[in-house]
Amino acid sequence: MADDRHVDAGTGGGRRDGVHQLQVINRERLQVSGVVHVDSFDDRQIVLDTDLGTLTVTGEDLQIKQLDLESGRFAVEGLLSGITYSSGGGSRDKRSKGFLERLLR
Secondary structure, X not given: OOOEEEEEEEEOOOOOOOEEEXXXXXXXXXXXXXXXXXXXXXXXXXXXXXXXXXXXXXXXXXXEEXXXXXXXXXXXXXXXXXXXXXXXXXXXXXXXXXXXXXXXX
């Protein structure tokens, strides 16, 4: 019995194909399109900036298997325990500007 699940999270701007998708395979592999930037990662948590906001992936023994920011593709393997979106439109510029403003005060 196959346990492949495909979730289409909608369309985003800025990617060549214009689509932001998540595909979870047996809770052991996650493939994402529409990735703009990897904010942070370790073996338990990965934070991605996507066309549709910040995506946090949690689990155990997480290993990045693919990262191509030009095409917006990302893949990770490990035991997935959570996938969460945070509000925001995926704009790194807003965060960078806030950081620079705080730094230059």
